Amino acid sequence: MTVADFGAACAFEWHKIRTLRSTFWNLGAFLAVSLALAIPSGWYLHKTYAELDAAERAVFDPIGSGLSSIRLGLLALVIFGVLTVTTEYTSGTIRSSLAAVPRRAVFFASKTVTGSLVALAASTVVVIATFAATQVMLGEHAVALSDDGVLRAIGGGIVYTTLLCVFAMGLAAVLRSSALTIGLLFPLFFMVSTILTSIPGVRKAAQFLPDVAGGQILYREPQGDTILNGWTGLAVLVAWTVAALAAGYYAVRRRDA
Amino acid sequence: MSAAIEVRRLTKRYGRTTAVDGLSFEVKPGRVTGFLGPNGAGKSTTMRAIVGLDRPTSGEVLVDGRRYDQLEQPLRHVGALLDAKGVHSGRTVRAHLDGLALSNRIPAGRVGEVLEIVGLSGVAGKRAKGLSLGMAQRLGVAAALLGDPRVLLLDEPVNGLDPEGILWIRALMKRLAAEGRTVFVSSHLMSEMALTADHLIVIGQGRLLADSSVTEFVSRNSRSFILIRTPEPEKARDALAGAGIEVADGPDGTLEALHTTLETVGALVARHQITVYEISPQVASLEEAFMQLTADAVDYRAKQEV
Numbered sequence A: 001m002t003v004a005d006f007g008a009a010c011a012f013e014w015h016k017i018r019t020l021r022s023t024f025w026n027l028g029a030f031l032a033v034s035l036a037l038a039i040p041s042g043w044y045l046h047k048t049y050a051e052l053d054a055a056e057r058a059v060f061d062p063i064g065s066g067l068s069s070i071r072l073g074l075l076a077l078v079i080f081g082v083l084t085v086t087t088e089y090t091s092g093t094i095r096s097s098l099a100a101v102p103r104r105a106v107f108f109a110s111k112t113v114t115g116s117l118v119a120l121a122a123s124t125v126v127v128i129a130t131f132a133a134t135q136v137m138l139g140e141h142a143v144a145l146s147d148d149g150v151l152r153a154i155g156g157g158i159v160y161t162t163l164l165c166v167f168a169m170g171l172a173a174v175l176r177s178s179a180l181t182i183g184l185l186f187p188l189f190f191m192v193s194t195i196l197t198s199i200p201g202v203r204k205a206a207q208f209l210p211d212v213a214g215g216q217i218l219y220r221e222p223q224g225d226t227i228l229n230g231w232t233g234l235a236v237l238v239a240w241t242v243a244a245l246a247a248g249y250y251a252v253r254r255r256d257a
Numbered sequence B: 001m002s003a004a005i006e007v008r009r010l011t012k013r014y015g016r017t018t019a020v021d022g023l024s025f026e027v028k029p030g031r032v033t034g035f036l037g038p039n040g041a042g043k044s045t046t047m048r049a050i051v052g053l054d055r056p057t058s059g060e061v062l063v064d065g066r067r068y069d070q071l072e073q074p075l076r077h078v079g080a081l082l083d084a085k086g087v088h089s090g091r092t093v094r095a096h097l098d099g100l101a102l103s104n105r106i107p108a109g110r111v112g113e114v115l116e117i118v119g120l121s122g123v124a125g126k127r128a129k130g131l132s133l134g135m136a137q138r139l140g141v142a143a144a145l146l147g148d149p150r151v152l153l154l155d156e157p158v159n160g161l162d163p164e165g166i167l168w169i170r171a172l173m174k175r176l177a178a179e180g181r182t183v184f185v186s187s188h189l190m191s192e193m194a195l196t197a198d199h200l201i202v203i204g205q206g207r208l209l210a211d212s213s214v215t216e217f218v219s220r221n222s223r224s225f226i227l228i229r230t231p232e233p234e235k236a237r238d239a240l241a242g243a244g245i246e247v248a249d250g251p252d253g254t255l256e257a258l259h260t261t262l263e264t265v266g267a268l269v270a271r272h273q274i275t276v277y278e279i280s281p282q283v284a285s286l287e288e289a290f291m292q293l294t295a296d297a298v299d300y301r302a303k304q305e306v
Helices: A003-018 A021-051 A054-059 A062-067 A070-091 A093-100 A104-141 A150-175 A178-198 A200-206 A210-218 A230-254 B043-050 B093-103 B109-118 B133-145 B163-178 B190-196 B214-221 B233-242 B262-271 B286-295 B297-305
Strands: B005-014 B017-027 B032-036 B058-063 B078-081 B151-155 B182-187 B199-204 B207-213 B224-229 B246-249 B255-258 B278-283
Touching: A003 A093, A003 A104, A003 B093, A021 A062, A021 A070, A021 A104, A062 A104, A062 A150, A062 A210, A070 A093, A070 A104, A070 A150, A070 A178, A070 A210, A093 A104, A093 B093, A104 A150, A104 A230, A150 A178, A150 A210, A150 A230, A178 A200, A178 A210, A210 A230, B005 B043, B017 B043, B017 B058, B017 B199, B017 B207, B032 B043, B032 B163, B032 B190, B043 B058, B043 B078, B043 B151, B043 B182, B078 B133, B093 B109, B093 B133, B109 B133, B133 B151, B133 B163, B151 B163, B163 B182, B163 B190, B182 B190, B190 B214, B190 B286, B199 B214, B199 B286, B207 B214, B207 B286, B224 B262, B233 B246, B233 B255, B233 B262, B262 B278
Parallel strands: B032 B182, B032 B199, B078 B151, B151 B182
Antiparallel strands: B005 B017, B005 B058, B199 B207, B224 B255, B224 B278, B246 B255
């Protein structure tokens, strides 16, 4: 494999991403949903801050308040990641794509790298915009960029949403079906994580789920009685992502198109 | 003349089904090679194996002496039309081709050229979901021609084309072969192949049944003869042989006189006072011969192995 091959394959992937309308819908929804939740919650927190008692003020987390809304918006980013992979199979373009880029390693690497870069760019815009919007709404209770943990949360948030999107791409390459992949990831992110983390017995295990573990980076203090902190949580998410990519690559390499 | 495509003992199994079974053949440049077989004979599987979409269970396929995935910028070597539906319905005709051009560093101007060749320039900006099957087929041909390849694989290209489109694709295939390219085209219709192909690879149940020129295949398989039904076959045989006419045994004790005319045979039996119940000209069409050949694939192989 030469660098030129890989560059051309990435140009092909980028072209496929930008010639699909669903890309713009999903990335647009990622921004819109995140902002639509961040702005009212910032406004509400600002309005009710005066009613909080001392203990509540002590745990008040202007960083986490600003970023927790992306956890819903990122579902649109996850759909983007899934579709990047599965539309090849559902539309049948996988055959012309693999005829053009027959080396499966080059094909899979160019697809995931290009998809990840788009996810990274979208995450950067959305995380910063969401954080900024919340801080504006929080008014005098807002944090400054120079405050402790703020840059860590912003940088971590960008990495978190990007990694979940990449994780979804790996899983999609194994399952090859949009419905199946989204049908597996949405309940996981929306319900399973929430339910399992509320059940005392399994809470210890549930904290290692990809979205729960990675999400710790969004908050000033670790959430719940977890043994993970922001960084170790992110490391757990990285491990999940690497595993999903390895499984995806194995599937792309082994299976007939 | 060295082979552009070499299929060597190719076997492909899907679970318990054997789609291709120890198939070997070569496809040479400068002519249209027809790949013929009934539906389910393994034609598409073989074509998919050539471009590396299906991994052979055993055996190998080489293009220009190399495995497909070892070719640099493969679209410049091999153009394949495998599935007309392999276009994303939301993408425009031009965008589909632009992407493929980028992947193999083919100059963007080539996209306009191939659209012109296949007659789709007028719908370049149209989304693929609005294309008729015939237009989708032309788009598939455009994609195959994009890299100006020396080897072309076309899987059932006539499907979905209107009569004018069929004439067009036949002329195109002949022109490409005349330019010295390798054209390998599959079909389940013998009549279609008789019109376009110079050489035939015939398969049935994943095995090779014939590998010959079309002329040879036709002369071997489409026999015309005079059928003679008589209670005196020995006498008739002697009379025909005496006149220098080749005789073969037909079914149910009938005789088949080859390379002769009805008038000659009629005069001959009259002269020798042979009782006949029937004298009639018989022509087995090419299509019938092909049907017979492929339907009896198992039987045929058994006879060959004796």
